[in-house]
Amino acid sequence: MKLHGTLNSPFVRMAMATAIECGLASRVELVGAGAKPDEVNLTLAALSPLGKIPILETDHGRAVFDSRVIMEYFCHAAGNKQLLPDDGHKHFHVLTLLALAEGLGDACVTYRYEDFARAKALQWPEFKARQKTRMEACIREMESKWLPDLAAVTLGSIATACVLGYIDFRQLLPDWRKQHPQLSEWQNTFKARDAMRNTEPNAP
Ligand SMILES: N[C@@H](CCC(=O)N[C@@H](CS)C(=O)NCC(=O)O)C(=O)O
Structure with a gap:
């Protein structure tokens, strides 16, 4: 999986930290850089019309965003029920x-x-x-x-x-x-x- 963004973004950081807490760090590659508020980044725009980071590119080539959905995705992928309890x-x-x-x-x-x-x-x-x-x-x-x-x-x-x-x-x-x-x-x-x-x- 590819996580687009930079750790200088708190939203990218929370997504990556969740991957680590879920034991998925070795499966998630952090790629790309920051997103500017006044410029279209073509790589990001090809994945999401919002063009904001983070965006996760899954192993199936699908784009998942935004940070809160990516965090839930990692819990789901890892079968982790502690970080977001079902109850x-x-x-x-x-x-x-x-x-x-x-x-x-x-x-x-x-x-x-x-x-x-x-x-x-x-x-x-x-x-x-x-x-x-x-x-x-x-x-x-x-x-x-x-x-x-x-x-x-x-x-x-x-x-x-x-x-x-x-x-x-x-x-x-x-x-x-x-x-x-x-x-x-x-x-x-x-x-x-x-x-x-x-x-x-x-x-x-
Ligand atoms: N709700 C989004 C917010 C993401 C966000 O605001 N990211 C900023 C970087 S910290 C961004 O991509 N800014 C570029 C822009 O506003 O065009 C999320 O949780 O992922």
Whole structure:
């Protein structure tokens, strides 16, 4: 299987970390590079009209996207029932935590595009501020409501750890660790896992 993207993307990282947690690392080759928000990447566009990373090209030549579907695909391929339990209540709880982390990731990447990729004179300060407010609200909620769920290794906790790692990597919220010491401690413990150590972001 080929996973298109770069580990600098929190969405690619969570997909790759899931492959490792599922014992599929040797079957997944990471290929390609980043995707720019203002350019069509022809390789990606041939696989998905969205042209966003990650995209998984399966051994059967099919394209699977987006990150949350790829993560579920890996669990299915490995027969892993721990990362996304079948049981209805737990299943939707894990998916809700995953949606929270993915939503935080979307706000982070949107903020970064506006802040870093767009010319300063064209930036929309209210839009940037709204992304920051959303990021802060998600982190607050993760610490106040989700720590018991984060204690288990699931698709939700993997995604949360990857997105918090992205916030550090891009220095988006310099004070989040000070403001949320329990979540910070959780992330420090989680990032020592092999799946996290082997998927560190690696470029500027
Ligand atoms: N919902 C998507 C989001 C993926 C996403 O936003 N990827 C970014 C990189 S971090 C991307 O491909 N951006 C290129 C673009 O917006 O055109 C997922 O979970 O896979």
